[in-house]
Every structure is written in C-alpha cells, then in structure tokens.
Amino acid sequence: MIQPSLAHVLLPKWRTARQRLREAQASGGTGKLLILLIVGGLFWMGVYWALYKMLKYFRGIEELGPLLAGKLLGLILLSFVSILILSNVITALSSFFLAKDLDLLVSAPVDWLRLYLAKLGETLVHSSWMVALMIVPILTAYGVVYDGGPLFVLYALAVLLPLLTLPAVFGSALTLVLVNVFPARRTRDLLSIIALGAAGGVILLFRIIRPEQLARPEGFRNLLDFIALLRTPTSPFLPSEWATNAVMGYLRHAVDPLPLALLWTTAAGFVTLGAVLHQRLFAAGFTKAQEGAERFVRGVFWRRTIGAALFPLPVDKREFVLKDIKLFFRDTTQWSQLILLAVLVVVYLFNIKALPLFRGEQVPFFTITLVSFLNLGLSGFVLASIAARFIFPAVSLEGRQMWLLRSSPLDLRALLWSKYWVGTIPLLVLALLLTGLTNVLLKASPFMMIVSLTAICGLTLAIAALALGFGAVYPQFETENAAQIPTSFGGLIFMMTTIVLLAAVIMLLARPVYRYAQLIYDGRPATVDAEMLMWFGVAAAVCAAATLIPLRVGLKRMEQFEF
C-alpha cells in the first residue's frame, strides 16, 4: 500500500492553524496583530539593545572580551536547551499520547515512522517556537557586533535546527519511557510537579548564591585564573557548547566544521534512535495512556472546612465557590504552579533584603521612602502576573460546562461574584503579606506602611477585577490547558492595562508621598493635609473605577455568550 506523505499527515494541523489565523483576522485581527507586533518588536529591541551594549563593551576588552562573549552565549544556549527539554517532555505527552487526532491517526494505515516524524515535528514546533523567537535578537546582536555578515543568518539557522531538534527527540523519548511506566495522566501530574519544582529550585539556588557579588572588584583575586576558567569549556559533550563553538568560530572568522558536524550527526543519530524506541514502545505506551486516572475522593475535608466557613452565603454561591476550590486543588497542573509562586515570593523578599541599603552607615530617610514607594509598583506587577495566571482563565475554564450554568437558574452575577472573590481573597492576603513584609524589611515609616498597605489593597481589588473582566471579554473556551490561556492576546491586553493602572496610581500617590518626605526632611511635623487627602481620594476613585467597570463589562459579555 502507498503510504500517505508526511505532509499529508500534517495537513490538518496546518489547515487548522491557517483557519485560526483567518478567523482572527475576520474578528478585528489586524488591530490585535498590530499590538502583538508592537509589543513583540519592543521586547526584541530591548533584548537586542541590552546585549548589543554588553557585547560592544566585551569587544573593547582584548583577550578577555571574546571569551566572555562566548561564555555568555554558552550560558544562554545551555539555559535554552534545559528549558526546551522540560517543555518538550510536557508537549510530547500531549502530542504523542493525549491529542485528539491520535485515534484517527493510530487507526489509519499510517506507518509508525510517519506517525513518529509527524508527532516529533509537532512537538518541536509547539515547544520551541518561543525559544526560537527569543534567539533571533540575541544572535542578531552577536552578528552585528562581530560583523557576521548576511551569510551568518544561514549559518545560524544551520546551527539552530539541530540544536532545537535534539531536546525535542530527547524529551519525546523520555516521555515515551515514562508513559510506559506510569499512566499518561499520572505522568502529566508528576511531570508538572517535577518541572515546576526543578524550575523553582534553580531560581532559588541562582538567587541565593548572589551572582551580583561576582561583579564586585574584590571578587577577582587572580586574573590569570579567571581567564583560565573562561577558556575551559563548560562541558565538551553538551550540544549547547558545540553550538556556541560553531557560532563563535564563525564570528571570529576561524570556522571549524567539527562543532557543526557534531550537531548534525548527533541530531540525525538521536532521531534514528528515537524512531527505533518509538517503534518498540509506542503501541504499549499508547494503550497505557488510555487508562483513566481513577481516584477515589470523599471530599469531606473541603465541605467541613471551606464549606462550613462559607455557611452564611446562599447555597448556590457556596456550592460554586466550593466547586472552584476543589477543581483547583485536584488539578495538579493548576496547584503545582503555586510552588513556583512561593519561590518567586521568597526571591522577591530576598532581593529586598539584599538591597545595598543597610551597610552600617545611616541610610537616608528619602531613599527608604522612595524604595518603599516604588516597591508598590513592583508588588503590583507581581500580583498582576499571578492574576493573569490564576484569575484571567477563570471564565474560559467554565466554557465546556457553560450549558449547565446557563440552563440553571444561577444568576451570572453570582457566578462572576464567586469567581471574583475566590481569586481576590488569596491575592489580597499575598499582597498584604508581600507589601507588609517588604516594608518591615525596609524599616519603612508608619505613614509609608499605611499608604502602601491601603494602596495595594485598592490595586489588588482592581487587578483581580481587570483579570476577570478581560478574561470574560477574551475567553479561550477551546483551550484545555489553563496555563496557555494567559499567553493569549487578551492576557497581553490585560497585562498592558494593569501596567497603565499601576503607573496611574503611583503617579497620583507620588505627590502626597513626596510632600510627606519633604515635611520630614524639613523637620516639620508630618501631618496629612487637604491636598494629600485629595490625591489619595483620586487614587481610590481610579482603583474603584478599575474594579467596577471591568466587572460590568465582563458581565455584559458573559450574557452574550452562546454555546
């Protein structure tokens, strides 16, 4: 029998992607595309500019410069490959074992090799596109600073292709083995915990070793030792090291074909080995992946704790809140992200503690007030990121069950109300903890403590409302993975709006805070006058508007949903 070509197997994916693009264009996609291009362009330019400046500086240092530039590229590529292995393992689980098209492909007379290559390609594209986009400004900066010329683009592509393929093959093979040991759904749970735990551990470790100390002059005891250390390859067996050597060799006009040959032959070897492994293990793994993740749950704990605490609420709201909490804590892909969140909060507090403010000498009062005040913006940004991940997807996640909610007498306001408070209360606790603790660490004055705590309360209420409102205006009902929802266009717009809100509130509060600092500086008694109260009032009004308007707009949008 003539086998369908690989392109034919991949055709539905390609057509779906094209159709999505058409639908996006039809629903006012030009504006969306423009905003995405502007934000993406700004991000690229930012990365390019920072790296360009650094490489230009390195180029000015004789002997040490190229070594530093090479080391930096090696570190970047190594971290990308590590991220890619993790993301490929998780993506391969979906594309090889849980995807909806698998029943059709596995039951059709498509041979194992085509299936493997199609699914490997899908895994590669899904998990690597973001890293691939991120590499563009980085390699452009290297190419420009070291005069790579137009041919460098082709050379870089030749380096990147096998470099991205290797983690995809490795990740897919690892998943294949894991699925043969655990059921696929259990493997997903296990992997998300391991991946997030590992990511959290790395962030924590990296921060706690305080890399900024390396930048201090007293850190260099012996220059020759340092150069010798830089010359030593990180590991001669790592593909990221081969890619670095290939790129740096080309840029220093000393092209060595060996690293490139190593990359391509290893990639080819890996694909072959991956295919053999797939031929042997896929059928058994796919069968195992069909096993349900049966779990016996009594659910008494939630009923007796949260259920009892919510007793004063009407039964519909109480059951709705209980349902949302149960769903969150029973879905490993959801709660496991709390590990990362906890790590980020610890790192944030550690950074505040590590600020070079307290080195024995008297710290200027103005500096403390300024840092405490600006901390408000940073905490707000952290809260916005958390809201984007946990509150923004709330409406989208109801999509498939909306038939039940819409056919029941549950008022949509009650639904929105429940979603709002389920998201806002934990966020508020975190906001107060984050701001209060940082102010304690900074030894901020009682005035600043009160101002920051009140402001962060107002901001949290508004940020949660914005997240829920934008989540309802830009729902993603087809996405099953909650973690993907915030990366949509709506998520981007939410983050941009929140940044504008943070900037507005900080600007409004800057005036009274400055006045307070001036009074203290002049040695006058710090009293809250009418002008300060007026600015506080305006800031409160902005927060109230940013809370009420998105909730109303979200409600209106939800009333128009059709399923």
Added chain:
Amino acid sequence: MIRLEGLTKHYGSFVALDHVTMHVPRGVLYGCLGPNGAGKTTMLRMIAGILRPTDGRVLIGGDDVQRHPIPAKMRLGFIPDRPFVYDKLTGAEFLRFVSGLYGQEGDAVERRIAELLEVFELSSWKDELIEAYSHGMRQKLIISSALIHRPECIVVDEPMVGLDPKGARLLKDIFRQFVERGGTVMMSTHTLEVAEAMCDQIGIIQHGKIVAHGTMAAIRHQHAAGDASLEELFLKLTGGHAVRELVEVLGK
C-alpha cells in the same frame, strides 16, 4: 408548558431556526425530529436559555426565558447531547453542586442524590472522580442532574446516545412516568422507533422550519400518508429521494 413564539435564530447569514411557533402542553412527551443540521439542537438550547434568540421568545410555564430567566429555569431540567461535566468532581459532588444551583440543600437533597445514583446504578461510583467515568456513565449522571431538583419539564437532546440497552429502557420508563404525573418532556432524537413508541406528539423540523406537527395520526392525516410508519413519513417530508441516491452510491 413550553411555548415558542416566532422563535428565530441566525448565525450570520445562516438561518438556523425560522419563526417557529408551537405549544407543548403539560403531560406531553414531545419528539423533535429532523435531519442533521435542521435546527433541533439550536431550538432546544434556546428553550434551555443557553442561546439567545435573534427574534421571538420562549415561555416556560408562562415565564419568558430571556426576561424572567430564574423562575423559567427553576421549572426546567436540561440534558445536552454531549456530556461535558467537571472532571475533577465526584459524581455525588456534581449532583450536590447542581442542587445548589437550584437553591436546594440538606438531607432531602442527600436522599435524592442517593436515590438517583441507585436508579442509574452509579452508587458504587459516587466518590469516584468523573474523569474515570465512561461516556454512558457521564450521560446517566447528567440525566440525574436534570432530575435532581424535581423539574416540571425536561428538555433533552438525543437522550439515548451512549446509553446501554438497560439505561435506555430505564430512561424511557422515567420519561413516561414523568409525563403521566403531569410533567412535560421535549426531546430530539434520530431514533425514529423510539420517537414512534414514546412520543405523544411529534414535530419534524427541516431547514429551521416545522414542516409537520401533532400526533402521529394527525400528521398522517395532514399528509395523506395512510398507515405509513414514522420512518416513511419522515423520509417523505425530509427528502427520501436522497436516501435512495445514497443507496445507489453505496452500491456502486
């Protein structure tokens, strides 16, 4: 009990339902028949308040579903064709959640949950997460959820899909008893034998319009169909020549 007045639904330029007017009284089991894409699901979802009509209105027990949704929906139990439910809740938790949506709780609800799970043979699965349920078990759970608040009318889209013969028979008995006690059932089905055996009245939808409506005898009379079976009537009204062409194509 269920009254549709000029009910219309457009999806862009496509007319899914075109000025449908009908009344289904209390104590009647009404069957909606029609080819795929005729507008049956759209009509049922508008009755359940999930879709908003482009024009016209739906009254349930005299309450407009769009203007007074709460009292209208309190009377209604809806069973969709695709059993999407919360995978991370257990069967018992799901039923408790649905009761809560209708403002019901307490011992009476717990007893009702136990009864329904027993009837649908899901008792041993009540503390199991729904993600482990089969398609048919999910369908049984959704049917239980539509009955949990003791509705006055049930709107059901393709009730027999995914059910085993015992479950299908049970559902038929439940619907018949429900109707005999004064309840109203409006269901869509492609199984003409089921419709012929169970339904008191039948409506045939074609291209978003009701082309025939009434009891079997009345429809036969209207279309001078003599003793024709429902299948023959259905094919006559919805284009039986297409079936003959299909048989020819398949036979080639």
